[in-house]
Amino acid sequence: MTIPEYDSVFRKKLFADQVALVTGGGTGIGRAIAHELAALGATVVVAARREEPLLETVAEITEAGGSADHVIVNIREADDVEAMVSAVVERHGRLDLLVNNAGGQFPSPAEHISPNGWRTVVDLNLNGTFLVTRAAFNAWMGEHGGSIVSVVADMWNGFPYMSHTGAARAAVANMTMSLAVEWGSRGVRVNAVAPGTIYSSGMSTYDEEFQRTAAQQSSRIPAGRVGTESEASAAVVFLLSRAAAFITGETLRVDGGGSLLKAPMVPVEAHRNMPTYEGFHLAREIPEEWLPQA
Numbered sequence: 001m002t003i004p005e006y007d008s009v010f011r012k013k014l015f016a017d018q019v020a021l022v023t024g025g026g027t028g029i030g031r032a033i034a035h036e037l038a039a040l041g042a043t044v045v046v047a048a049r050r051e052e053p054l055l056e057t058v059a060e061i062t063e064a065g066g067s068a069d070h071v072i073v074n075i076r077e078a079d080d081v082e083a084m085v086s087a088v089v090e091r092h093g094r095l096d097l098l099v100n101n102a103g104g105q106f107p108s109p110a111e112h113i114s115p116n117g118w119r120t121v122v123d124l125n126l127n128g129t130f131l132v133t134r135a136a137f138n139a140w141m142g143e144h145g146g147s148i149v150s151v152v153a154d155m156w157n158g159f160p161y162m163s164h165t166g167a168a169r170a171a172v173a174n175m176t177m178s179l180a181v182e183w184g185s186r187g188v189r190v191n192a193v194a195p196g197t198i199y200s201s202g203m204s205t206y207d208e209e210f211q212r213t214a215a216q217q218s219s220r221i222p223a224g225r226v227g228t229e230s231e232a233s234a235a236v237v238f239l240l241s242r243a244a245a246f247i248t249g250e251t252l253r254v255d256g257g258g259s260l261l262k263a264p265m266v267p268v269e270a271h272r273n274m275p276t277y278e279g280f281h282l283a284r285e286i287p288e289e290w291l292p293q294a
């Protein structure tokens with residue numbers, strides 16, 4: 001059976017002779033990015049903790065005529081990260097493109113997140129992203145230039161029930177701006193992509209109730225639907241490419257307009273637990289019918 005080519009909107013050989021590292025590249029959005037970059041001529045290294053999905057993705061890419069291999073890494077471990085980046089540069093002689101896609105979290109009301117649960121999610125999404133970015137700069141990009149894109153999330157207006165990841169992703173967006181300034185003179189562009197709800201394989205890591213809530217997001221998204229892995233990939237590939245040569249420090253939303261709506265992701269229960277403030281006797285008191293009814 002012939003493997004159909006990745007139907008990228010970008011031109012073939014766009015990344016010929018370039019080497020890309022995609023963390024979390026064995027599954028979901030990262031896997032789509034790895035496929036698209038390989039179809040555009042890059043040699044792609046996919047990296048994550050579990051070897052099986054990485055091997056599968058490498059096999060798929062190879063079968064489709066692309067060039068790929070893998071490294072096992074826990075991006076929360078600084079030594080692992082250094083070893084991963086050294087392996088890429090030793091094997092392939094360069095590292096032009098970095099996609100910080102590895103990440104994740106669990107849904108929970110904030111008051112039930114344990115201290116270790118909070119630390120784990122921040123460690124993965126913020127500290128891990130920093131460690132990989134720093135290692136790529138020090139091992140190659142600082143001297144030769146490069147392009148970095150981190151996958152964050154729709155954390156504008158907060159991220160209720162995922163407050164740990166919201167805080168960590170907002171921090172990555174801020175770090176993206178800092179590094180764009182620090183590393184511009186070294187020929188390194190640093191950007192981020194903020195997906196809204198994407199129907200990726202990552203969704204199946206959640207329980208059914210959460211997936212139902214995610215599926216209901218369509219009515220709160222101007223596009224009228226959730227997004228695809230390829231839609232997230234296309235934005236990452238654009239920012240990595242020369243088409244974005246004058247873009248750095250940016251976080252690009254890929255959310256069908258969902259982040260523009262002020263409607264809460266989770267409805268607020270009717271309550272009267274926030275007493276009003278009226279500073280003087282002439283103030284207009286909110287009438288009963290304007291207050292939530294029991």
Ligand SMILES: CCCCCCCCC/C=C/C(=O)SCCNC(=O)CCNC(=O)[C@H](O)C(C)(C)COP(=O)(O)OP(=O)(O)OC[C@H]1O[C@@H](n2cnc3c(N)ncnc32)[C@H](O)[C@@H]1OP(=O)(O)O
Pocket residue numbers: 103104105106107108113114115116117118120121124153160161196197202203205213214217265266
């Ligand atoms: C709202 C509508 C929106 C609807 C809109 C939907 C938008 C969705 C947007 C986002 C989608 C995606 O990201 S999809 C991608 C999803 N993919 C992933 O999340 C994969 C990566 N995730 C992970 O690996 C895990 O979730 C993560 C916790 C981060 C790391 O796991 P580890 O095995 O390394 O960690 P563990 O040792 O198991 O756990 C470390 C601590 O975290 C706690 N912990 C772990 N899972 C927990 C859980 N489910 N609930 C409570 N606490 C948990 C543990 O109890 C530990 O704390 P102590 O017990 O105190 O020691």
Ligand SMILES: NC(=O)C1=CN([C@@H]2O[C@H](COP(=O)(O)OP(=O)(O)OC[C@H]3O[C@@H](n4cnc5c(N)ncnc54)[C@H](OP(=O)(O)O)[C@@H]3O)[C@@H](O)[C@H]2O)C=CC1
Pocket residue numbers: 023024025026027028029030047048049050051053073074075076101102103104105124128151152153154194195196197198199200201202203205
């Ligand atoms: N799908 C969505 O709606 C959205 C997704 N995102 C983000 O997009 C990115 C990709 O997610 P998606 O494809 O949906 O889900 P996946 O769960 O499929 O992807 C997460 C990837 O990260 C890897 N990973 C997790 N922890 C580590 C670690 N400590 N070290 C190295 N690799 C790690 C996982 O591999 P392994 O477990 O083998 O290590 C996995 O390949 C994530 O950052 C996610 O949070 C953001 C907004 C929305």
